[in-house]
Amino acid sequence: TAGITQAPTSQILAAGRSMTLRCTQDMRHNAMYWYRQDLGLGLRLIHYSNTAGTTGKGEVPDGYSVSRANTDDFPLTLASAVPSQTSVYFCASRGFLAGGTSDEQFFGPGTRLTVL
Amino acid sequence: KNQVEQSPQSLIILEGKNCTLQCNYTVSPFSNLRWYKQDTGRGPVSLTIMTFSENTKSNGRYTATLDADTKQSSLHITASQLSDSASYICVVRRMDSNYQLIWGAGTKLIIKP
Numbered sequence: 001t002a003g004i005t006q007a008p009t010s011q012i013l014a015a016g017r018s019m020t021l022r023c024t025q026d027m028r029h030n031a032m033y034w035y036r037q038d039l040g041l042g043l044r045l046i047h048y049s050n051t052a053g054t055t056g057k058g059e060v061p062d063g064y065s066v067s068r069a070n071t072d073d074f075p076l077t078l079a080s081a082v083p084s085q086t087s088v089y090f091c092a093s094r095g096f097l098a099g100g101t102s103d104e105q106f107f108g109p110g111t112r113l114t115v116l
Numbered sequence: 117k118n119q120v121e122q123s124p125q126s127l128i129i130l131e132g133k134n135c136t137l138q139c140n141y142t143v144s145p146f147s148n149l150r151w152y153k154q155d156t157g158r159g160p161v162s163l164t165i166m167t168f169s170e171n172t173k174s175n176g177r178y179t180a181t182l183d184a185d186t187k188q189s190s191l192h193i194t195a196s197q198l199s200d201s202a203s204y205i206c207v208v209r210r211m212d213s214n215y216q217l218i219w220g221a222g223t224k225l226i227i228k229p
């Protein structure tokens with residue numbers, strides 16, 4: 001089982017350009033999340049989706065949009081990138097471990113984005 | 117304000133030694149507290165989850181404690197190994213309908229041979 005995959009691994013993007021970060025999970029989890037991680041700060045939630053067809057805003061949604069056309073895919077789009085969006089982006093899904101009683105968040109490997 | 121504070125920011129210890137990482141939180145209403153391990157260049161991986169009624173939980177050489185009255189948690193690592201070098205992140209879940217997680221900034225642990 002691959003779990004969660006993200007693409008690309010890293011990207012350098014010119015300011016003003018658009019970009020879509022891809023996220024795919026094969027665990028059939030309903031809930032998915034996008035976080036950004038900046039040095040010295042905790043992960044901050046950008047957008048989330050509790051189930052296919054629905055999305056919601058997190059703590060820092062400005063400048064980002066998401067869609068959830070199906071259970072497996074949850075792409076994050078930057079319409080017009082700015083340098084402050086330089087960060088490491090993590091996609092996660094939420095589900096239960098086999099035999100577990102508490103739900104867990106499972107993370108992808110991250111996308112390192114630099115906006116110049 | 118819902119916050120999770122961790123200390124120390126970074127820690128260097130010798131292989132085989134024990135260490136304890138601290139987490140203080142002001143999140144309310146409280147649902148559960150989690151510790152994650154994040155290796156460099158990887159996503160976080162869950163180590164433990166504790167609810168209000170749990171005082172301690174172990175996962176191999178990792179033991180987490182929770183004092184819900186003082187809103188403090190600790191993560192104790194026994195007989196450290198080089199592979200324990202990572203960031204350890206304390207996360208508190210609020211009890212609300214949107215599954216809100218409040219993330220600490222993490223403690224960067226370096227194990228030296």
